Amino acid sequence: MAEHYDLFVIGAGSGGVRAARIAAGHGAKVGIAEDYRVGGTCVIRGCVPKKLLVYGAHFAEDIEDAAMFGWDIPEKRFVWPTLRDNVLAEVDRLEGLYRQTLQNNKVDLYEARGRLAGGGKVQLSTGETVTVDKILVAVGAWPFMPDIPGIEHAITSNEVFHLPELPKRVAIAGGGYIANEFAGIFNQFGAHVTIVNRSDTILRGYDEQVRDRLLQISMTKGIDFRFNSTFETIEKMDDGRLHLTMKGCDDMEVDQLVFATGRIPKTDDLGCEVAGVSLDDKGAIKVDEYNQTSAKGVFAVGDVTDRIQLTPVAIREGHAFADTQFGDAPRTVDYDFVPNAVFSHPPVAAVGLTESQARERFGNEVKTYTSDFRAMKNVLANRHERSLYKLVVEPVSDKVVGIHMIGPETPEILQAAAIAVKAGLTKADFDATVALHPTMAEELVLMR
CATH class of the missing domain: 3.50.50.60 (FAD/NAD(P)-binding domain)
Structure with a gap:
């Protein structure tokens, strides 16, 4: 006989694993299907291994700059296989932890591709079919490749x-x-x-x-x-x-x-049409604020819904879904003031409205404050690269509605600053905060 679950999750990425773990913690019988590796885009082929490559890349300039700080490094030689293999080993370690999380929470893992079969059923690529009360689709997105010769x-x-x-x-x-x-x-x-x-x-x-x-x-x-x-x-x-x-x-x-x-929702051959799950014109699954699709008992979270394609957002959506459906604690995710970063060289970090977005919403009276400076380290290293910090302020309330930064360590700085924006603090609150000197972050409270 087919196995029956209170919840079956298709896709063991960040959002799917979080939903499965929380639902199981609420007492639900949970199964999850993943046809590649547990952990999803972020852990296996996205933000985690990419950030490790970013760390590796930063050493190129750090070694050059070290000479001005008194360090004599006679040879600079980069060996790609060493970094590549170490990064892949870390991915293996993290995947093992994700698997352990599922096991510890008594979530049944099916190493197969799941497909919606309609009527409260999920068909697996192994030939098995499971019956379920609720289905959560969390298959993520996939890189877009154009149709061109070669x-x-x-x-x-x-x-x-x-x-x-x-x-x-x-x-x-x-x-x-x-x-x-x-x-x-x-x-x-x-x-x-x-x-x-x-x-x-x-x-x-x-x-x-x-x-x-x-x-x-x-x-x-x-x-x-x-x-x-x-x-x-x-x-x-x-x-x-x-x-x-x-x-x-x-x-x-x-x-x-x-x-x-860009990345497109991975809804090909997912069985959405069979199950009555509606898609938008980009192939993303349409959901309401509680992650409910157009099909009864079928829900979706994460990049497959193409709301905000960020791992922390998928995790929050998965958690909110599980609490709502199995924890008797209905709640939704607040998508306002979600911080984000680009781990370019140097990195970019942002939260809230850009200057142009703020002017469209509040008019030309919007105030902006900028700090354009060279980081102390760059000065001594004789590197002319300049950082730029920008505050966008709503004119009537004086609330800081946007922070935009480019420079060393800006994502680390912005995480704390995003709390202030989310809390609705004003430019006067920033000004009243004593600077932490000497840091790059102090520029956030010194703009006049």
Whole structure:
């Protein structure tokens, strides 16, 4: 007979695992299906291994700067396989912890792809079918790849972590956070990097001054940009190089082409039509504020809903779903003032409204305060790279409704500052706070 569950989760990523664990803690009988590895995009092929590569990339400039601080380092040599294998080993360790979490909470793990079969059933790729009271879809999103000749010769960020050797010339398609992050990584590892973007703007949605500063710094570091350009064909040469036929810029030859043009909800062959689950025009599952889909008993959280594609958001959605459905504590997720970061080189961090968004909402009376400075470390290292911090203030209430930053360690600084924005603190509250000197973060309370 088919196994029956109170809750069955399709997808063991951050949101799915959190929902399964919390629901089981509320006493539900829970099963979960995952066809690749437990942990999802963030742990296996996303923010965690990428951040480790970012750490590795930062050593390139740190070693150069060390000379001005009295350190004599005679040789700088980077060995890609060492970092790659250490990162993959850490991913293995984290996956083991996720598996242990499920086991400790008595969640049954099916190493198979789950598909909605309608009528309260989930069909597994192993041939099994389980019956359920409630189904949670948490399959995440997948990198978009365009349909152009030779696309099989390109890779996505998924495959970067497994490259057998480091390419000398890299083209990266896209202008968003993934493209700019990997551009910084490859550039610091010694590759020549070209970002190819179909528009003339990077980091669309971020504050204009901050993204302009990142563009300026990236070009100074040697990263090339080709704007208003697209790929027509990709041809693999006999020696392994890729010949890229371009529209909008000159053709180029590279060793590796990485597509980072966004992630789309992974709803293909999920059985949504059979189960009566409605999708939007981008293929995302439509849900209400309680994560309920158009099909009774079927819910969805995380990137597959394409609300805010961030791991902490998926975790909160999964937790709220489990509390609502199994903990007798209905609640929703507040999507206002969600902080975010781009781990570019240097990193960008933001929370709240950009200046243009604030002016659209509150009018031209919006106040902005900026600090444009060189970090103390950069001064002594004779590095001319400048940081930029910006506060956006609502004119009537004096509340700080946006903080936008680019510079060393800005994501670490912003996490604390985001609390102030979320709490509705005013510019006067910032001004009344004594500066912690000497730090970069003190600039947040010194802008006048």
